[in-house]
Amino acid sequence: MREFNLDRLRTLVTVAELGSFAAAAQALHLAPPTVTLHVAELEGRLGAPLLRRGRPSVTPTGAGALLIEHARRLLDSADAALDAVRRHIAGHAGRVRLGASTGAIAQLLPQALQALAATHPGIDVQVQVLTSAETLARLASGGLDLGIVALPQPPGAGLQIEPWRQDPVLAVLPAAWDAPDPVTPGWLAAQPLVLNDGSTHLSRLCTEWFAQAGQRPQPRIALNYNDAIRSLVAAGYGASLLPADGGAPPGNAPADPRLQLRALQPALWRPLGLAWRADDDGDGLVAQVLSALRQLPTAAGLPDAAA
CATH class of the missing domain: 3.40.190.10 (Periplasmic binding protein-like II)
Structure with missing residues (x-):
């Protein structure tokens, strides 16, 4: 059996909540025949009526009420997933996996994470203790989102490496x-x-x-x-x-x-660089963590990585 289509389930739930095919069509910005077709497709797949077409309102059958109960949970979960992804893309909330050496984690990360928590408390940075070679390998395989690595490093396909500090x-x-x-x-x-x-x-x-x-x-x-x-x-x-x-x-x-x-x-x-996957350039969360790291000060009189 093919997977249920969320649009069809949303149509069914809306008809049941509003008690009318016409009202559901207006609320969902769909043509009335499309609403009727969505419900008919669900009923055809299940082999049972899901709605009683009565007057003055449409009501769910026993099977329809059961499906609507589960559909609401599915739709809530799908909406939450989309909202989480949008917040991630916008850089408001989500998880960033970062690899770095013990020295960088102990000496440099705390300041950046403290600043990040003050401005973006919804970003969860999960840190893994790795060598630079391990960090780059996991970035390339998708196991990390961001890394602090020693420089120089050979160019890696699909990776961005930016000089950061000395x-x-x-x-x-x-x-x-x-x-x-x-x-x-x-x-x-x-x-x-x-x-x-x-x-x-x-x-x-x-x-x-x-x-x-x-x-x-x-x-x-x-x-x-x-x-x-x-x-x-x-x-x-x-x-x-x-x-x-x-x-x-x-x-x-x-x-x-x-x-x-x-x-x-x-x-x-000791020169250090920041590394991330090139296809994550549009990732808002990675951008926010990069920004926090780039703003770390260097000691007075010491050159930064661009010097």
Whole structure:
């Protein structure tokens, strides 16, 4: 059996509510013969009368009343679905799936989500902790709507990648260490290290920074979780290289008094980009989240991604 047509069901419900084929035709902006045809098609498919054509009004039969009860729920659900989609397209309410690294989630997203919640409380941002490669793969497959990724990235079919910001990478050291300022690759390579693992773009940046000075240190441990790295550094287990919290310059004291920050010489920057599917350019929800992220400030004196 073919699926019920919602237009036919809406016609049946309207005739029953108004008690007249003519009144239903006027309310639905349909020609009277069209209203009659809609009801006749439903009755023909079910093999039973659904309305009693009496005077002064039309009333549902037992079968008609049962179908009308279910039809109202179906129509309410369809109307709610259409309203939700319209609100999504307009950027008022709905879900946006975002992928990002632990560092970006901890350091950058809270400010953007707080601003977004104040202006668009109906937008639900669901965050997944992923590497940049995983984020791009899930965007391409439709598993995500938006991503924060390390740059540069190879162009992907159907994806938009926009340079967003640059944050300085700093030496993160136990507070008790006597450290130079700035920190050089040679000095840092001689210390025990706790670094990001090789699956991350930050690991590749740091490896290149050391290699340019002829250094190839091996970390005591490699992790893909910046908060765990900070905890190990705070415990004196080693030193690390991490992006500044939210773009804070090295002169700012870290939140944990057991840590100290030092600038690097030569300087090292972590560029980030925003990625989304090209066919989502007209998606109002994605546009609202992108707008909130683009409005995040960079620290004074630090270049943004366009610099």
